[in-house]
Amino acid sequence: MPAPTHPRPHSETLANGLRVTLRHVPGLKRSAAALRVAAGSHDVPLAWPGLAHFLEHLLFLGTERFPTDEGLMAYVQRHGGQVNASTRERTTDFFFELPVSSFSAGLERLSDMLARPRMNLDDQLREREVLQAEFVAWSQDPTAQQQFALYEGLPAEHPLRGFHAGNRDSLQVESPGFQSALKDFHQRFYRTGQMTLSLVGPQSIDELRELAQQFAAVLPVGDKVAQAAPPPLAVKSYQQVGAHTNLLFAFDALSESSAEAMAFLCHWLNSAKPGGLLAYLHQQNLADSLKATPLYQFAGQALLHLQFHADGEQLDAIHERLLDWLSFFARQDWKPLREEYAALLQRQQQVSGALQLARLDIEQQAFGLSESGATALEHILREIGVVDNFSDHWHLPAANPFLRASEPLANAGLIRGQTSAHRGLRTFAQDRSRSRRERSPMHFSQALPDNSDEGAIYLRWQVEAAASADLRARLQRSLRQTRQDASEAGVDLSFSATGNQWLLKMGGLQEPMPSVLEHALKCLTMIDADSPRDEVQIPSMPIRQLLEALPEKSLPTIGTSEDANQLWTTSRWDGLALGLNQQTQSALGLALSRIPGTPDNQLAVTPIAQAQYHWSRINTASSEHALLLVCPTASRDIADEAAWRLLAQVCQTPFYQRLRVELQLGYAVFSALRQLHGRTAIVFGAQSPTTSAAELLEHIQEFLKNIPALIETLDDASLKQQRQGLADQFDDATLSTKDAAELLWQGKLAGHSSDYREQLVAAIQQLNRQALLDAAQRLINAESGWHCLANESMPDAPWPATN
Incomplete structure (x- = not known):
């Protein structure tokens, strides 16, 4: 197992009262900040629900x-980073990630906006309409409403039962009382004693401390104020039946270590391995899925939620089996489970980027289950009501095979229709040593250095018909x-069957990848043995459903089949591996010999269809209007x-400003560049509670018409800055292994050579104003x-409907 590369963060309190955590990670290419304010929706005066979210x-x-x-x-956005914020019951978080060279300027902006917000009345009136749109979407979103309904078993006076979303009625911006409460809330909570700052990056601890001190110097100084304690939860447990079957356990007066205890318990509850709770419930036809999560934790209170996909009439039987398993679990030696849990947390940190680590540190996540955490877990289990007697069919889950070195699968043989010709595929090292002229369909690229712990593997199949x-x-x-x-072992594994293209993708720590690939291929080629029922999927917000459908709608589909073995046997495959060292390449040999289908190092590039208008209607089961406009390159x-x-970079902020802030069409507004099966496109998206898809399209088209004028407003220095900022996003010092691998894979799909990234940077640097205007x-x-994807029909020309 690789040695830990991410030590525990350094923590201290600065002279002005700001608590900071600093983590130096030499291998990172970006830096991140996460700031937590100890104040949230439950700290707002009862007269003004939503005020904390509004202030954010x-x-x-x-x-x-x-x-x-x-x-x-x-x-x-201009520097290719990430930024967001979140208001919860008792906290408000702000977080961003940037290239190291831009990080200090980002911190300057964060501290200035926290300390010196303008908050003029016109801004407030406009932003209230954005929250009103959010409220309308929230009130119509089944997931949000079911989540809110989970608290109905709690006492009416507990703030979890209250309304905190904020809308046009509760945010009475014109009221002097509201303005006074807004100002008081900001002055009371947005000060150093109430804040914790987490910084993560390749900078030294001393450099990070200097950045933290510069950040803190701008903030109002003040001691920490106590947040009012909520009334007791006053119940032990209750249950609900709806789209899912829910069990909830409420706790009062827990210790400080209860958060790590709850996380540990939920991890093992969620295991689907044989001998565990979910496997038994499925075997007995009681439930098909289980998700355990702590919904709420504050001041010694906690609410544990267990959600089952099950018949509501079976809830009593499920509850009985749950208590039986918990009783078994309570009497076990947790040492091996604690060791594996600590190992997987370490693996997660090894593959986490700067932003993920900063958010982990702000949560003060433990590095496993400590002794005090184990004591807290024993108390939690007693509170739930475990007993000494339990069934003898339970056993602890098998160890994760990827958290430690393991032997190749002994029974991962050839699938039906595969021949011995599939064996003996050469590794890159073997090809090179033998000076073979033939190219393997699995290309081990040298476009990324092989001196890090991380890498990526892409396997693509072309099948005769869509699944x-x-x-x-x-x-x-x-x-x-x-x-x-x-x-859990640090490898992100995914599989997609999109049209006639199937893709298996892995990224993360390379050491477990050969074993992961063997297991994955075995699973995919033996699906006849897999017979769980489908889970009930609660629809996500409409704009997200359109984005999920976008890859499928971007490829032509020829025929449909349900015969997996036939599709595997007649398929043709190739692949790309990036960043893998010689040891990992050699270890992949056996897995590569078991790839189903016929290897083909010259799979055709997906042809570009003739330019035309397409309108795809996606049923999102929502009254909100949502639309994506996909604008691909011509070549x-x-x-x-x-x-x-x-163009995408220049448009991003103005598009958001125009549709969301000025026109107030809705809160889900964005534009971004996407690469879909090797083709580049700008995607404009919007979701609105009141504006139809056709009207959203008109607003987007109106914005597009004004892009040349937008470009002309940029002086030469600004245009140069935009161009250089874009080019810098592809620099080795900035681009993560994951993002670089995805970029190079898309380049392969487009038929570009291995120096695609270098060619792209050179092309960006050659762009001038006229070239940008011509593109616009x-x-x-x-x-x-x-190509439009929307949740409404659009019969008018020039938009023919497509499936």
Whole structure:
């Protein structure tokens, strides 16, 4: 197992009272900050529900020093970073990630917006409409409403039962009382004693401390104020039946270590391995899925939620088996489970980026289950009501096979229709040593260095027909346990069957990858043995459903089949491996020999369809209106892609400003560049509670018409800055292994050579104003066609409906 590369963070309290955690990680290419304010929705005066969430929104609207187009969100987007915020019951978090060279300027903007928000009345009135749109979506979203309903078993006076979303009625911006409460809340909680800052990056601890001190110098100084304790939860447990079957356990007066105890318990409850609770419930036809999670934890209180996909009439039987398993679990020696849990947490940190680590540190996540955590867990189990007697059919889950070196699978043989010709596929090292002229269909690329712990593997199959919906579901189910084990071991594993293209993808720690690949191939080629029933899927918000459907709708489909063995046997495959060292390459030999289908190192590039308009209607089961406009490049030429990327960057903030802030169409508004099966596209998206899809499209088209004028407003220095900022995103010092691998895979799908990234950077740097204006005109004229995905029909020309 690789040695730990991410030591525990350094913690201290600065002279002005700001608590900081600093983590130096030499291998990171980016830096991240996470700031937690100890104040949330439950700390707001009862008269003004939603005030904390409203304030979080207002802080992003710019300051005197950094107006909106120079504020944190615009700055981070311009430099290819990530930024977001979240208001919870008792905390408000702000977090962002940037290249190291841009990080200090991001911190400046974060501290300025926290300390010196403008909060003028016009901004507040506009932003209230955004929250109103969020409220309408929340009130119509089945997932959100079912989550809210989970608290109905609690006492009416507990704040979890209250309304905290905020809307036009509760956010009475014109009221002097509201303005006074808003100002008081900001002054009371947004000060150093109430904040914790986490910084993560390749900088030394001393450098990170200096950045933290500069950040803190701007903030109002103040001691920590006690947040009012909630009334007792006053119940032990209760149950609910709806789209899912739910059991909830409430706790009062828990110790400080209860959070790590709850996390440990939920991890083992969620295990689907034989001998565990879920496996037994499935075997007895009582439930098909189980998800355990702590819904709420504050001041010694906690609410543990267990959600089952099951018949509500079986809830009493499920509850009985749950208590039986918990009684068994309580009497076991937890030492091996604690060791494995600590190992998987360590693996997770090894593959976490700067932002993930910063958020882990702000949560003060433990590195396993400590002795005090074990004591807290014993108390929690007693509170639930475990007993000394339990059934003898339970046993602890088998160890994760990927957390330690393991032998190849002994029984991962050839599938039906496969011949011995599939054996003996050469590794890159063997090809090179023998000076073979033939190219292996699995290309071990040297485009990424092989001196890190991480790597990526892509396996693609071209099949004769698209998998039916049932077959796609069975393929996904077959990988469920392997995917979970791989994730815990630091490997992100996914499989997609999109049209006539199937893709198995892995990224993360390379050491477990050969074993993960063997297990995954075995699962995918033996799906007949997998027979769980489908889970009930609660629809996500409409715009997300459109994004989920986008890859499928971007490929032509020829025929449909339910015969997995026939599709595997007649398929043709190739692949790409990146960043893998010689040891991992050699270890992959056996797994590569077991890939189903015929190896083919010259799979055809997906042809670009003739430019035309397409309208795809997706049923999202929502009254909200949602639309994506997909605008691809006319060719796969790298110069076209470079221009499209710069256009996407120039449009991102103005598009958000126009549709979300100025027109107030809804809260889900975005534009971004996407690569879909090797083709580059700019995607404009919007979701609105009141504006139809056709009207959303009109607003987007109106924005597109104004892009040339937007480009002309950029002076030469600004345009150069935009261009250089985009090029810098592809620099070795900035681009993560995961993002670099995905970029190079998309380049392979587009038919580009191995120096695709270098060619792309060169093309970006050659862009001038006229080239950008020409690209904008091609975009406006839809010279490469447009594809709309919406949850409404659009019969008018020029939009023919497609499936």
